[in-house]
Amino acid sequence: MRGKRTILVIAVAAFVFSTLLVLPGCGETKTETKEPIKIGVVLSESGPNEPLGKPERNAIELYAKRINEAGGIDGHELDVIIKDDQSDANKAQQATVELLDQEEVLALIGSSGTGTTIAMKQEATAAEVPQVCMAAGANIMDGDFTWIFRTPPTATEAGKKALEYISEELGVKKIALLYDTNPFGTDGKNVIEAEAPEYGCEVVVSEGYVTDESEEGMDTHLTNVMTYNPEVVLVWGTNPGPAKIAKRMKDKGINLPYVGSHGIANQAFIEQAGDAANGVIFPAGKMLIYEQVLEPGSEEYEFIKDFADAYYEEYGEQINTFAGHGWDAMLIVCEALMRGGADMTAAELRDEIEATEGLVGTAGIFTYTPEDHNGLTPDDLTMVEIADSKWESAK
């Protein structure tokens, strides 16, 4: 009996407080007279994609804060509404519907992962509201991509960059491809197998693995591909699989170059592979080693440096790739708003985003066209080599 009453009291209190919060005037007092511009954000702050969603949120909030401190866009404040999709496609879809119906947002940003992004795309396309995503899956652009744009590099750019390096810098032809059977790995496999002939290379064998396999399991894959006498081992996957493969290659004394994907462009790979990480080469956004590959004073260098400093000052953390994707997404939406004016309709904003050309971001220089909503090219990536457990330019 007592328990029931307590619950009732709590419920009533919760209800009263929640209504107080949404009543106008109970929150902060608004000073500006112009309507705020509403941008809806859906990202994965919990669930498997949490490591992506958290830095993305940080970057997005910081970007909005800076815009608003500088007086907003044409005097309109940015109102960024962020929802967590828990890395779940259904929740991403639900959050998108809420943002579109209840908040009537002008643009959408999200999500962190490919599955959640596709769920959002369905709603954004139906509502004809532009969406800028931070996920790299190839199938995001399948079908009608009128309303969706992308900030991260995809397997296409990274794959071409890796192949270019293999054929031009290493000067070898015979590739053994080991790919993770997850979507990231199969995207890479499709690109590498399709593009290799363009670069005068041949994929002599490609073998899938599961990232949870033991080192011994990875050993078998290596043993299998070595019977094809490859000249380079290309590993396309996300941690920890590539680290296990690197370690076993070293153990077995396989002295072939190890080229990885942008999936290992993180500190975790170096931690997991230990000594075996040294000598591994992979494509990555220039941001990773911008101090080495970009000229101080160049627009790209200064842009990334400004982002890195601001991010560090706000959160006490170094920037990472995902924070960069969030920053770029805000950049693309806000730049389009500034060019076209704050009173644009969603359709006009979409057209303005599509007209983005030569826009310097963290991941590279964005140029969208009606045919291409990915925005980046292989030239936006650079080859990174791990030496002494640190990232160096592979050139």
Place this chain on the structure above:
Amino acid sequence: MHLGSIADFFGNCPQYIANGLANGCIYILVAMGFNIIFNSTGIINFAQGEFCMFGGLFAFTFAVTLGLPLPLAILLAILATALIGGGMERLLIYPLRHASIITAIIATVGASIFFKALGRLFWPKEAYKVPEFTSGNFTVPGATVSRQFLWVLGLTVISVVLVYLFFNHTRAGKAMRACSVNRQAASLVGINVSRMSLYSFLLAATLGGIAGLINAPYASYGIGLFLGIKGFTAAVVGGLGNTFGAVTGGLVLGLLEELIPGFLTVVLGVSTGYKDAVAAILLVVVLLLRPQGLLGKGVAEKV
């Protein structure tokens, strides 16, 4: 379509066998965990894989985060995992002792999800590197084997022997087996059924913890499902509840998992990339042809 040579395949065989043995040992340990709980309670514990997860993650915490000496860290990790197993039995399985077996099995599914969430909460990264007992590797003709492999092999053999002796030559072990045959009869002859259930969870968690520790030196919150399915397959293939069945099942699965993809890639030139399918196919084939498992007996059991 590339047709490789049979000679290449046979040349690789020592390596495949070494790799298969190493994985097989892990599967054996997980399978024995399934068996022990099944033998004393009749429950299939779906959280068995998560015990492995805890073994590896605790080892990381004690050895790396807290910087304890490795032997102590390993002992503590096994102990902590055993305690989680015991706690699970007391808080979840014991209250369900009067419910049907299927209810308890569903509860273990819930426990598995809960444990995985705990793992993700406290160890959110995709992989943690657990120090190897002895690092480095050595070469035998035709294969490179890590030194860790010797630990894997040794610990598995010791565990199998101890578990066998326990179940067949000690009072407590026999009492545990009696519980699975008929709980009511067992308690009528004076066996403390609920205590046996607790022991079985402690033991299964211990074995799971060991498996998670020695499983090639990476631990992650997601490994439970992977190892759980493999261990369960090994247990069923060998014959659920049979210690030597677990050994047989584990070895068969471990070896086939390396040999079949090896043969496909090297000889036939087709890389499926679905090594996991070997376990699934093996499970279905065995269930169709020999539902009691390779070494399974009939239903009557003499204790």
